[in-house]
Amino acid sequence: MPDTETSFDKDRARAFTSRMLGILNDGALSLMMSVGHKAGLFDALDGSPPENSAEIATRAGLEERYVREWLHAMACGGIVDYDPEHETFQLPEEHSGLVTRRAGPLNLTVPMQNISLLGEVEDDLVDAFKHGGGIPYDKYPRFQALTAESSERRFRTGLVNQVVPLLDMDDALTSGITVADVGCGSGLASYLLAKEFPNSNFVGFDMSEGGISHASETAEGQSNVSYEVADAAALGQDERFDLVTTFDAIHDQAHPKKVLSEIFQMLRPGGTYLCVEPKASSRLEENIPDPMAPYMYTISAMHCMTVSLAYGGEGLGAAWGHQLATEYLTEAGFIDIKIEGIRDDRGNNYFISKKP
Ligand SMILES: C[S@@+](CC[C@H](N)C(=O)[O-])C[C@H]1O[C@@H](n2cnc3c(N)ncnc32)[C@H](O)[C@@H]1O
Known part of the structure; x- marks a missing residue:
């Protein structure tokens, strides 16, 4: 039996807890980002000013209720910026080069589709x-x-x-x-x-x-x-x-x-x-x-x-x-x-x- 009093590294355990939560959240975000790619949401957000969920849904030709939930996941995941005062969302320019069709081979939402495929x-x-x-x-x-x-x-x-x-x-x-x-x-x-x-x-x-x-x-x-x-x-x-x-x-x-x-x-x-x-x-x-x-x-x-x-x-x-x-x-x-x-x-x- 290991001597838990002396060998258990609490900092290491805390760091691993945070890593595990990160994995869980990022796994979930991968699925949502794959959905966003397939539904054309990242392309709809590309280069747009801050907008609310209804405006984004209309421009993307999608159901507002789903788009709103998706935007909430993206905001919590740090993918899009959220302005609580106006309830608007915006894709930062610094992010669009990795998530839009315009990004070509750099668009990481394409391989993210593998997560659901392999599921x-x-x-x-x-x-x-x-x-x-x-x-x-x-x-x-x-x-x-x-x-x-x-x-x-x-x-x-x-x-x-x-x-x-x-x-x-x-x-x-x-x-x-x-x-x-x-x-x-x-x-x-x-x-x-x-x-x-x-x-x-x-x-x-x-x-x-x-x-x-x-x-x-x-x-x-x-x-x-x-x-x-x-x-x-x-x-x-x-x-x-x-x-x-x-x-x-x-x-x-x-x-x-x-x-x-x-x-x-x-x-x-x-x-x-x-x-x-x-x-x-x-x-x-x-x-x-x-x-x-x-x-x-x-x-x-x-x-x-x-x-x-x-x-x-x-x-x-x-x-x-x-x-x-x-x-x-x-x-x-x-x-x-x-x-x-x-x-x-x-x-x-x-x-x-x-x-x-
Ligand atoms: C990872 S995919 C790559 C496809 C393509 N070269 C590309 O880069 O888009 C591997 C391909 O090998 C094919 N393949 C696997 N085993 C094969 C075999 N014994 N004979 C012929 N094709 C095979 C699969 O059907 C699949 O299309």
């Missing part, structure tokens, strides 16, 4: 903790739509201007090469590149029929891009491509080593592989100081790791880290592995490597 599988996850296995993709009803929304901001701001220059393939893309995106989801990356480089040909592969049909609709009329439903672990595309990309699509694979060897196989000798994966270390202690680490491990356990385990996979998890990723790439045969980053995507590492 839907909480009971299934507890069951997996007890009995093993995992949660398959079809249990996440809004997964493709939310992934598409999160990636869209990154792709539209960074792909052509920041990612392509890392590859040093501008001339080749302009003259015309073949490019594949494996685990392409809703296919926006290939579509944007196809528009930018009309002489090159792009193919997106994903096992999600919903993702592929959304991708095909978006790219209708763009003749140099196509999409195929396919299992990345059995692509069988022999040495057809000059460039292969994966965006956030290796760590949640059931069989990542098999997928990497398929990617190696589908590249022509001298071809380039761009592998984008969450920025993390394979060592927990190096991730602890990262302010996004609790979020990363939560998303991992409740999605990335468990979808892999659901198909009898490795369950690498989102934080498999650059050390292990480098090992996997090397084992697959890739050489000249460089790890880069881009300004508008601080959460990912960009591994660029070559097939000899």
Whole structure:
């Protein structure tokens, strides 16, 4: 038994009480902020003068009673300013750059939607903790739509201007090469590149029929891009491509080593592989100081790791880290592995490597 008289640190206990209350309140606020994003409330408040709940509700086209309760939560959470004399609310300019659609990739209310999405599988996850296995993709009803929304901001701001220059393939893309995106989801990356480089040909592969049909609709009329439903672990595309990309699509694979060897196989000798994966270390202690680490491990356990385990996979998890990723790439045969980053995507590492 510990000597509670001498070893119990009351200050530490008090600090933890306050931390626990903060977690409870911030968890609740995450849900309300996700609602605010979906209902368009932050955009309605963006740049507006102080207004009461009726004025805000009218401008947003929403029910006043709900808007008022939401504003009260936002005021108590320090998200909006409240003037008790006039009963008006205002979104400070200093906050709008992180919560409005105008903020693009910096809008943190977009990933906040993951909190409610993942809440839907909480009971299934507890069951997996007890009995093993995992949660398959079809249990996440809004997964493709939310992934598409999160990636869209990154792709539209960074792909052509920041990612392509890392590859040093501008001339080749302009003259015309073949490019594949494996685990392409809703296919926006290939579509944007196809528009930018009309002489090159792009193919997106994903096992999600919903993702592929959304991708095909978006790219209708763009003749140099196509999409195929396919299992990345059995692509069988022999040495057809000059460039292969994966965006956030290796760590949640059931069989990542098999997928990497398929990617190696589908590249022509001298071809380039761009592998984008969450920025993390394979060592927990190096991730602890990262302010996004609790979020990363939560998303991992409740999605990335468990979808892999659901198909009898490795369950690498989102934080498999650059050390292990480098090992996997090397084992697959890739050489000249460089790890880069881009300004508008601080959460990912960009591994660029070559097939000899
Ligand atoms: C996190 S999402 C990323 C989607 C897209 N690359 C993006 O950044 O928006 C991972 C994607 O990998 C796909 N995926 C997972 N396992 C796969 C497999 N074995 N074969 C093909 N696609 C797979 C999923 O359907 C999902 O669309």
